[in-house]
Amino acid sequence: MVNISINSECNNNCKYCFQKDYHKLNKRLTYEDIEDILDWSKGSPRIAVLGGEPTLHPDIVKIMRRINDEYTSCIFSNFLCETEVLKELLKIPRMGWLINSTTTNENLKDLFEENMTYANEHLKIGKLSLGLTLIGEEEHDEKYIKNLVRLGKQYPNVVGHYRLGIATPFHNEKFKLLNFDKPIKRFYELSKEETPDISIGFDCTTNNCQISPRFLGELLEDERTTGLRFGCHQPIIDVMVDKSIKYCSSVPDDFIPIKNYRDFRNWEECYNWLTEFRNSYMQTNNYFCKTKQHCNNSICQGPCIAMTEHFIRQENAC
Secondary structure, three states: OEEEEOEOOOOOOOOOOOOHHHHOOOOEOOHHHHHHHHHHOOOOOOEEEEOOOHHHOOOHHHHHHHHHHHOOEEEEEOOOOOHHHHHHHHOOOOOEEEEEOOOOOHHHHHHHHHHHHHHHHHOOOOOEEEEEEEOOOHHHHHHHHHHHHHHHHHOOOOEEEEEEEEOOOOOOOOOOOOOOHHHHHHHHHHHHHHOOOOEEEEOOHHHHHHOOHHHHHHHHHOOOEOOOOOOOOOOOEEEOOOOOEEOOOOOOOOOOOEOOHHHOOOHHHHHHHHHHHHHHHHHHOOOOOOOOOOOOOOOOOOOOHHHHHHHHHHHHHO
16 A cells, blocks of 8 residues: 655654644655656555645645545545635545544634534535554543543444544664553443444554554454554555655654655555565564563564664663
8 A cells, every 4th residue: 555645744743743843844745756656656546635734725625536546545634625625626526535533723723623523414425534643641541531422422423433543663762662551441341331333443453562462462353453464564665755765654754765756666665665664674673662562462472663773772872
């Protein structure tokens, strides 16, 4: 799968965001740039459009129509777009929506609700996947868990899936493993009570060393849980707004040394290189995990590559 980051700016300010520096770049891909990336991506099973906040791009409707004509398409958005833009995007058939429900911009909270109301009344094909990223702070997590489930209950025609993520380390901060059993259980119980027909999933289960294996087993047994996987996932190619390639959004900026996607003939060649790079890296570092170095957890087989890199940097700094 190929993700295209079409712009860097964002109109939200999430506490967990790992791209705050990225948002300051104030860059956009042109429509012609995106056409070239799509040509490079031929054969990809899906094209996802990200930002920043992609609905801020002046050509967003044209871009999504173009992608949707040839690929399975989806957009990652905070749903804080102008309602007229939303109306045009909702007319695009089969296009998937992955929505961040954490609206922190007080001036735009009413707009979010207006857009949800409109989508609930007019979206005829498909449903929204509504997401939340937990940060391990009880007050923050509780507030947005309640809000996520409230949205699912208030807009039942359009919310078909919940996605939970766990904030991963970013920049040069020292990383500390947290246990997320409590907030996830809170979400799980509340959603089961209030919105039992909405399925649930996780953005990145490579963080499963932050959830107890027993609780993961409970989640797997629930028929609502979808797409729950363990260990390091296959690479997703992120083409950034500066045309460089990233492994995934939680990897440090200087980790993958691909300055331009055209360093490879096509996305498949890039994908194969990333797969080999990841496997070699994890093997060389022996699934290095400073906090859990004596753990015999047969489920996770070590942390994700982003955690591995941060643990090594933290160890070397000591």
